[in-house]
Structures are given as structure tokens and as C-alpha cells.
Amino acid sequence: xxxxxxxxxxxxxLALAAVVAPAWAQGPLGGFAGGSQFELSxxxxxxxxxxxxxxxxxxxxxxxxxxxxxxxxxTLRQLAEGSEGKLLGVSESRWIGLxxxxxxxxxxxxxxxxxxxxxxxxxxxxxxxEDGIARRDRRLLGNVxxxxxxxxWGDKALLALGEIALESGDFTAARWNWExxxxxxxxxxxxxxxxGYPDTSLDPATVRARLVLVSILQGAGDRAREELAxxxxxHGDARGRLGGQEVAYAAALGELLNQSALWPRxxxxxxxxxxxxxxxxxxxxxxxxxxGGVVWRVPLPQLPGAAAAAVPRRxxxxxxxxxPLGWHPAVVGGQVFLSNQNQIAAVRLSDGKPAWGxxxxxxxxxxxxxxxxxxxxxxxxxxxxxxxxxxxxGRLYTRMGSxxxxxxQHAATPVVPSSLVCLDLQAEGRLLWKVAAEEGWAFEGAxxxxxxxxxxxxxxxxxxxxxxxxxxxxxxxxLRWRRFVSAAETPARGMLPQCTANLLTLAGDTIYCNTxxxxxxxxxxxxxxxxxxxxxxxxxxxxxAQLAPHWxxxxxxxxxxxxxxxxxxxDALGVLALHAPTGQILWYQTNGLEEVVHLLGVTGDQLIxxxxxxxxxxxxxxxxxxxxxxxxxxxxxxxxxxxxxSVLWPTxxxxxxxxxxxxxxxKVIDVAALGLTGGNLVVSGGRLLVATATELVAxxxxxxxxxxxxxxxxxxxxxxxxxxxxxxxxxxxxxxSKTTTSRPSANSTKPTA
Numbered sequence: 001x002x003x004x005x006x007x008x009x010x011x012x013x014l015a016l017a018a019v020v021a022p023a024w025a026q027g028p029l030g031g032f033a034g035g036s037q038f039e040l041s042x043x044x045x046x047x048x049x050x051x052x053x054x055x056x057x058x059x060x061x062x063x064x065x066x067x068x069x070x071x072x073x074x075t076l077r078q079l080a081e082g083s084e085g086k087l088l089g090v091s092e093s094r095w096i097g098l099x100x101x102x103x104x105x106x107x108x109x110x111x112x113x114x115x116x117x118x119x120x121x122x123x124x125x126x127x128x129x130e131d132g133i134a135r136r137d138r139r140l141l142g143n144v145x146x147x148x149x150x151x152x153w154g155d156k157a158l159l160a161l162g163e164i165a166l167e168s169g170d171f172t173a174a175r176w177n178w179e180x181x182x183x184x185x186x187x188x189x190x191x192x193x194x195x196g197y198p199d200t201s202l203d204p205a206t207v208r209a210r211l212v213l214v215s216i217l218q219g220a221g222d223r224a225r226e227e228l229a230x231x232x233x234x235h236g237d238a239r240g241r242l243g244g245q246e247v248a249y250a251a252a253l254g255e256l257l258n259q260s261a262l263w264p265r266x267x268x269x270x271x272x273x274x275x276x277x278x279x280x281x282x283x284x285x286x287x288x289x290x291x292g293g294v295v296w297r298v299p300l301p302q303l304p305g306a307a308a309a310a311v312p313r314r315x316x317x318x319x320x321x322x323x324p325l326g327w328h329p330a331v332v333g334g335q336v337f338l339s340n341q342n343q344i345a346a347v348r349l350s351d352g353k354p355a356w357g358x359x360x361x362x363x364x365x366x367x368x369x370x371x372x373x374x375x376x377x378x379x380x381x382x383x384x385x386x387x388x389x390x391x392x393x394g395r396l397y398t399r400m401g402s403x404x405x406x407x408x409q410h411a412a413t414p415v416v417p418s419s420l421v422c423l424d425l426q427a428e429g430r431l432l433w434k435v436a437a438e439e440g441w442a443f444e445g446a447x448x449x450x451x452x453x454x455x456x457x458x459x460x461x462x463x464x465x466x467x468x469x470x471x472x473x474x475x476x477x478x479l480r481w482r483r484f485v486s487a488a489e490t491p492a493r494g495m496l497p498q499c500t501a502n503l504l505t506l507a508g509d510t511i512y513c514n515t516x517x518x519x520x521x522x523x524x525x526x527x528x529x530x531x532x533x534x535x536x537x538x539x540x541x542x543x544x545a546q547l548a549p550h551w552x553x554x555x556x557x558x559x560x561x562x563x564x565x566x567x568x569x570x571d572a573l574g575v576l577a578l579h580a581p582t583g584q585i586l587w588y589q590t591n592g593l594e595e596v597v598h599l600l601g602v603t604g605d606q607l608i609x610x611x612x613x614x615x616x617x618x619x620x621x622x623x624x625x626x627x628x629x630x631x632x633x634x635x636x637x638x639x640x641x642x643x644x645x646s647v648l649w650p651t652x653x654x655x656x657x658x659x660x661x662x663x664x665x666x667k668v669i670d671v672a673a674l675g676l677t678g679g680n681l682v683v684s685g686g687r688l689l690v691a692t693a694t695e696l697v698a699x700x701x702x703x704x705x706x707x708x709x710x711x712x713x714x715x716x717x718x719x720x721x722x723x724x725x726x727x728x729x730x731x732x733x734x735x736x737s738k739t740t741t742s743r744p745s746a747n748s749t750k751p752t753a
Contacts, residue, residue: 036545038491040571044518044535045464045487049086049098053079057088060105069113073120076102080147085483087533090193094583095533099146100195107150107198114198118151125151132157138164139526155181155200162210170508171218172563176581178214181207194582205231205238209249213242216253216260218562224257270685272331274390277641279448279506280560282601285683287644288657290701291669294676295687296352297697298361300327301340317549317597317611318636323693324384325638328555331684332391332425338696339387339398341416342366346429349685352698356428363429364421366400377404382492382544383499386555388446395432395474396423397447397454405442405459406490406498418443420456422477433477444502445555448511449474450525455511457502458482463494467515469504469523483528486519490571491544491551503557505565507580512558516570520558522583532583538571549595549611550574561602564619568596568609575599575609577622589622595634601642603660612636614649614656616663626663628656637678638692650678650690669699 056079063072083098090096106117125148132140141164144157162177182204183196200207208231215224231250238249268277268286277283319325330337335355338345344364346355354361377385385403389396401418419436420443423429437443440461447456454474460466470482492498505512510531511523518538522531542548553570560566564586565578574590597611606625607617612634616626629635640649646666647658653672658665671678671690679692688699 036543038493038542038544040489040491040493040538040540041464042538042540043464043488044538045466046087046095046519046533047085047484047530048095049083049088053083053086053088053098064110064113067112069109069116073106073109073113073117076106077117077120080106085530087530093535093585094193095535096583097530100531103146103149104193104195107154107195109150114150121148121151122153124148125153125157129153129157129160133160136164149195150198152201155197155202158197159202159207165508166210166214166217171214172580173508173510175211175214175218175563178207178210179581193584203238203240205235205249206240208235209238209240209242209253212253213256216257219260220562221257221260224260228253228257270331271333271391272329272682272684273392274330274446274448275328275388275503275555276557276559276601279450281503281505281557281599282559282561283642284601284603285641285643288646288648289643289683289686289688289699291688291699292701293699294674295698295700297676297695298347298352299695300338300691300693317552317595317634318638320693324386325680325691325693326384326386327691327696328386328388328639328680329682329689329691329696330389330391330396331682331689332396334685335425336689336696337389337391337396339389339400341385341387341400341403344389344396344398344400344421344423344429349687349698364423364431366416377402377499378497381497381499382490383501383554385499386445386501388501388503388555390446390448391425392449394424394426396425396429397421397449399443399445399447399456401436401443403499403501404497405444405500406461406465406492406494408495408497420447420454420472420477422474435472435477435479444500446503447472448504448506450506453480453525455504455506455525457504457513459500459502462487464489465498465500465517467502467513467517467519469511469513469521469528471525471528481528483523483530485513485521485523485530486515486517486533488515488517488519488538488571490517491542491547499554501555503555505558505560507560510580512560512565512580514556514558514567514569516553516556518569518571520565520567520569520576520578520583522565522580534578534583534585536567536569536572536576536585536588539573540571548573549597552611553597556597556599559599559602559607561607561619564602566599566602566607568593568599575607575617575622577619587622589617592624592627593617593622598639600640600647603642606661608642608647608660610636610640610649614640614647614658628658628663628665638690639680641681641683643683648681648683648688650681652677654678655681655688655690671699674699 056075060072060075080099080102086098087095088098088101125144128140128143141157141161144153158177158181162174165173181197181200183194212224212227212231215227236250240249242252268284331349334349336347336349343362345361346363347361348355389398398421399418400421402415404415417436419434421434422432424432442459444457444459447454452474454472456470458468458470464487466487467485468482471480473480509525511525513521519533519535521533524531550573551570553568556568558565558567563580565580568575574593575596576588577586579586595611596609600608600610605619607619609615609617614628615624618625635651637652638650645660647660649656655669655671657667676697677692679690682689686700690697
């Protein structure tokens with residue numbers, strides 16, 4: 001089948017996407033008998049240890065008190081070996097795996113008990129360590145740390161793992177491994193909840209020198225200077241090997257620190273392959289493009305759901321309830337990719353024309369035609385549809401199907417099941433595989449890639465929706481593992497349908513998940529093992545008729561910067577910062593941050609965030625340093641972007657450019673004068689892309705006469721739009737020049753149940 005005919009079919013199917021009920025067809029609350037006020041349960045469900053494990057831990061305490069070392073050691077070893085997936089609280093808000101908790105208790109044994117433990121585990125730990133060193137095998141070295149941490153080989157394995165992490169550029173992992181060799185002692189009376197090695201035989205100067213080194217390489221100059229001053233005080237004359245040479249540590253590190261001020265700043269690439277630009281959700285694009293006018297523009301369809309929501313969303317922040325800004329394009333290799341519930345399209349970044357040939361931008365379409373309202377959300381839906389993609393290693397991945405992720409248990413109208421789709425970009429978007437979610441499950445957003453592993457957030461439908469992280473085989477789409485994270489009530493309370501679009505964050509070997517269900521979690525990318533889960537204060541009371549602004553944070557993955565994890569959960573009033581290796585909450589700030597919706601990125605010692613306003617937030621304590629505008633106005637409209645040394649922030653009529661560090665206004669781009677509005681911004685390849693509610697526009701130095709606004713196109717049809725328009729909101733608003741019969745495209749597949 002020709003791509004031109006497939007593109008015509010795209011028009012017909014999209015008309016279905018705009019089929020939604022009037023906003024108040026079912027009354028103010030869509031017939032929800034529970035009333036508009038809600039109070040959520042305080043319970044956040046985790047995979048906690050049970051009474052049997054708790055009883056065994058109490059037994060260990062009793063054995064240690066009675067100096068029954070053998071019984072205590074064996075009980076802890078058995079608990080650690082049989083602890084798969086179980087979590088133990090180490091504070092009121094922080095939970096870690098039972099296995100790690102047992103290793104911490106083993107490391108804290110009295111000397112006599114520790115010697116007994118080591119006599120039993122040292123032979124195996126030594127074999128793992130020596131084989132790991134010989135093969136440079138992180139898995140074997142990791143076995144020492146995870147299963148025999150307090151053995152005589154634990155500190156040596158940590159040193160080696162840090163070296164390997166440093167070589168691979170994972171500075172956060174390197175620092176964490178080395179910090180555990182010489183753990184900082186907690187204040188008197190405070191329990192030690194960090195897994196530190198008990199009695200290292202390594203030279204302290206060797207370890208501390210590496211901590212200074214990693215701070216220099218991370219670009220953390222202030223921390224490096226403080227660490228170097230402390231190093232000189234403790235080990236001023238120490239010598240050792242660094243960078244393959246025998247050096248005086250203090251002199252070599254001091255010289256390196258001075259040189260680091262002259263190192264060139266890493267230059268970002270021109271691609272924008274996923275939401276927020278990179279898996280850590282913290283990308284800074286290249287320099288701000290020279291915007292002289294509109295280079296090209298392509299219409300987009302209306303997004304179903306929010307326009308018909310019986311919940312009025314009066315507190316909507318940064319967008320219109322009737323026209324949500326749900327489009328977040330990906331850009332790779334000079335091509336721009338877009339998707340919605342049932343279609344994927346690609347255009348050239350340079351001119352907006354179809355990426356392959358001249359038969360239209362559509363490259364894939366789900367065959368859900370002839371099903372009226374197949375993708376229309378019920379009128380009482382909470383949330384809005386959001387569309388994200390990920391391009392990696394010549395492939396494109398996205399989530400498709402209904403935007404609903406939770407529905408009432410006895411919903412009358414069936415929905416199109418969500419699925420993951422993988423296309424081959426080397427073969428003009430040929431379908432490689434498709435995986436449909438099982439009944440009761442939903443994929444939430446575009447996945448992330450790490451080698452052959454593909455990670456995606458999933459939700460299981462229940463009265464208390466469940467957040468899971470799943471790993472699939474990237475080449476084949478086969479499920480490798482799936483891990484439960486948390487479950488909690490939402491304002492829907494199992495009685496209203498809900499759209500969520502959770503995205504994961506990937507930094508080094510760790511996956512971070514903001515569940516929006518009371519918990520932020522970190523999982524090991526290798527096997528999905530939960531490293532930690534931190535609970536934050538939830539906002540449990542509200543009014544469906546006027547939802548608080550923070551409930552609008554429906555596309556809000558964690559942002560990772562070095563050893564900080566930053567999150568703005570939808571069910572929390574503010575923004576929180578966590579220590580990436582341990583999950584310890586460093587600060588939780590609500591003052592002035594209730595309306596933050598987007599975490600745009602980190603620059604220096606500041607987090608830049610936005611909603612109705614633009615915020616510069618101190619990373620050390622979470623205090624707001626700058627806010628714009630400083631009056632009552634809240635003009636924000638869409639998601640901004642960091643580019644070069646600037647912040648680009650959209651409003652309905654203008655895009656404002658500020659200095660990242662000082663918040664000083666630099667310039668204003670008047671998009672209203674170009675016949676546009678603001679929207680979600682992406683900078684790539686010398687273009688500023690603006691994804692509005694109705695069109696995707698590329699701004700750049702090549703100025704062209706402004707095109708008519710979308711509402712005017714019914715009077716003055718554009719031949720160019722007739723040819724390249726791949727997403728028409730409806731036949732009434734954007735009439736086609738030809739009448740054809742809708743047919744599936746050649747690479748459409750029948751969705752699996």
C-alpha cells in the first residue's frame with residue numbers, strides 16, 4: 001500500500017480522536033456520587049517485610065544481647081538470602097531492601113561476632129573479588145558488596161567499583177562507592193542508616209584523594225576546594241598512584257583543580273531524543289537559535305479528554321483546560337517525531353516536509369478505525385493525554401493506545417489497550433515489534449533505553465492504583481522483569497477514570513521513579529532490585545471541583561543532577577531533593593512552590609522550574625532565589641527549555657529569554673506577531689520548536705511571511721497544508737481537498753489483546 005494512501009487514512013482516523021462529550025454533559029462531577037470533596041487514605045502500600053521477618057530481626061537483637069554470636073550471624077545471613085523484594089524501614093520515610101539492611105547489621109556486629117561472620121564468608125568473597133578484578137567484572141565485584149559487604153574484601157571491592165565507575169564517567173556511583181569505605185559517623189544518638197564499611201584496611205589518603213578527584217571531574221569546584229583543604233590537613237604529605245602515576249596527592253590535586261577552571265564546557269549535541277532531552281531529564285540544549293521568523297508549521301489534532309472533563313480544572317497551570325499542551329516531540333538526526341494514541345509521524349527539521357519521500361509524514365498507524373470514540377476519554381476523566389517518544393540507536397519507541405491508565409472497575413465503555421511500539425528508523429519507520437499491556441495494566445509513557453534493556457513505567461488498575469517499573473528486551477519486546485513500587489489512593493478513588501503519564505529517569509545504573517503515589521524510588525537497572533523508596537508528605541485533602549495546582553503535574557519525572565534527585569510529585573505541595581545513592585530527603589520545600597509544574601533543569605547551584613511563573617531555586621535548601629514575574633500575574637503557557645546560558649520560557653503571546661544564573665531578562669520573542677501562541681519548547685539544530693495545542697512550529701533565522709492562524713485556514717486553504725497535513729483536527733475545521741476511503745497503512749498491525 002502506498003504511503004500517500006496511508007496518509008489519507010490518517011485523516012479519517014484522527015477525526016475519531018476529537019469525538020468527546022460536552023464538558024458538562026454529565027453535570028459538574030460527571031455523575032460522581034461521592035461529591036466534590038475528597039480525603040485520601042494516608043496509607044501508601046509498599047512491599048514491606050512481614051511479621052515473620054520482623055520477629056527474626058528481634059530475635060537477632062536478643063541473641064546479640066546474650067552474646068549468642070553464632071545464632072545472630074546465621075539468622076541475619078538467612079534473612080539476607082531470602083529477602084527478595086522485601087523492604088525494611090530505616091526511618092519514618094525511608095525504606096531499603098531487607099538484604100541491604102541485613103548487611104548493615106552484619107557490618108555493625110561486635111568485633112567477636114564480626115570475626116565469626118568473616119571466617120564463614122571470606123573464602124567466597126575473596127573468589128568473587130579476585131575473579132572480578134581479573135575480568136573487570138562489575139557483577140562479581142557487586143556480589144561482594146551486596147552479599148558479603150562486611151567481609152574482609154568488601155572495602156577492596158568498593159574501591160575497585162569506584163575506579164570502574166570513574167572510567168565509565170559515572171561520577172555519582174564512583175563517589176558513593178568510595179564514601180562507603182570511610183563512612184561519616186552520625187551525630188550522637190542518631191541511628192546510622194547508611195551502609196558504611198566497618199574497619200577498612202585501605203589507606204585513608206588513597207580514598208580521600210579519589211573523592212577530591214571525582215569532585216573536580218564533576219565540576220563541583222566549591223566542594224573540591226573544601227575537600228582538598230581537609231585532605232591537606234589530614235594527609236598533607238601523602239603519596240600514591242593517581243592517573244597511572246606516582247604523585248604527591250595534595251600537589252597533583254591542587255594543580256588539577258586549578259586547570260579545571262580552564263577546561264572547555266561539554267557541548268550538547270543537536271538531538272533531543274526524549275522528554276527533557278536525556279534520560280536524566282536534565283539536558284541543556286545548544287545555544288539559543290537566531291529567531292527571525294517562522295520556518296515551517298504543521299497542524300496538530302485536538303487532544304481528547306481534558307476539553308470534555310467534567311472536572312473543570314479551574315486551577316489549570318500553564319495551559320488551557322479545553323486545549324491541553326500534550327505534545328512533546330523528539331528530534332534525532334535532523335528528523336522530528338510526533339505521536340498520539342494511534343499514529344506516529346516524522347518530518348524534516350530543516351523544512352517540515354515528510355521525513356521520507358513526499359507521500360506524507362505518517363510512518364505508522366494503529367488500525368483502530370471504525371470505532372467511534374475509540375480514543376476519547378469519558379467526560380469525568382481526571383488528567384489529560386500526554387504524548388512522548390524516545391529515539392535511540394536507530395529505533396523509535398513510544399506508548400500508544402488509550403490515554404486512560406485507571407478506570408472504574410465496572411466501566412461501561414471499553415478502551416483501546418495501551419501498547420509499546422518499536423520502529424526501525426533505518427527502514428523508514430518499519431514496525432519491529434509491538435507489545436500490548438495485559439488486562440488491568442497500562443503503559444504510562446515513552447520508555448528509556450540502556451543497552452538492550454528498555455525501561456517503562458506501568459500502572460495496574462485498582463482502587464489504589466499501583467506503580468510498577470518494567471524492563472523489556474529492546475531488540476524483541478520480551479518482558480524481562482517487572483517490579484512493584486507503591487500503591488495509594490488518588491482523587492479518582494477508583495470511581496473516576498484517570499490519565500497519567502509517568503516517565504522514568506535513568507542515571508548511570510539506576511532507575512528513578514516518581515510514582516505520584518506517595519513515593520519516590522530508585523531501582524537497580526540490572527535486575528530491578530529496589531535500592532530505596534522514600535515517602536513524602538502527601539496532600540490528602542482537596543476538591544474535585546477546583547483541584548489544587550499541584551495536581552496538574554502529570555508529566556513530572558525525577559530530575560537527576562550529580563548526586564541529587566529532584567522531584568515535584570503531583571500529590572505533594574512542593575518540591576523535594578533527595579540524596580541519589582540513599583534516598584534520604586535533603587529538603588522538602590513548599591513555600592512559594594505550590595504552583596511549580598515543570599522541573600526544567602539544573603544550572604550551577606540552582607534548579608530552574610516553572611508553572612504560571614518561572615522560578616530559580618537554591619539547590620542547597622530549596623529556597624526561591626528569583627521568581628518572574630514577581631507580581632500576581634501567572635502568564636506561563638507550556639514547558640520551557642534551557643539552552644546555552646539561557647532559559648527560554650513561553651507565555652501565550654511571547655517567549656522570554658533569561659540568563660540562567662542571574663535571572664536577568666535578555667530578549668523577548670513575540671510569537672503573537674507571527675500568528676502563534678506559546679507551547680512546549682524544544683531547541684535542536686538551530687531551530688526553536690514550539691508545540692502548541694494546535695500546531696508544531698519551527699522558528700529560526702529563515703523568516704517567512706506568517707501563516708494564517710489555524711482558525712482562519714477554513715477560509716484560505718493552503719495547498720501546502722493539504723499536501724503535508726498529517727494531523728487534521730476535524731473535517732469541519734480542516735477540510736481535505738480529496739475524498740478517499742480510509743485504509744490501514746502497510747505496517748499497521750492488529751493489536752493484541
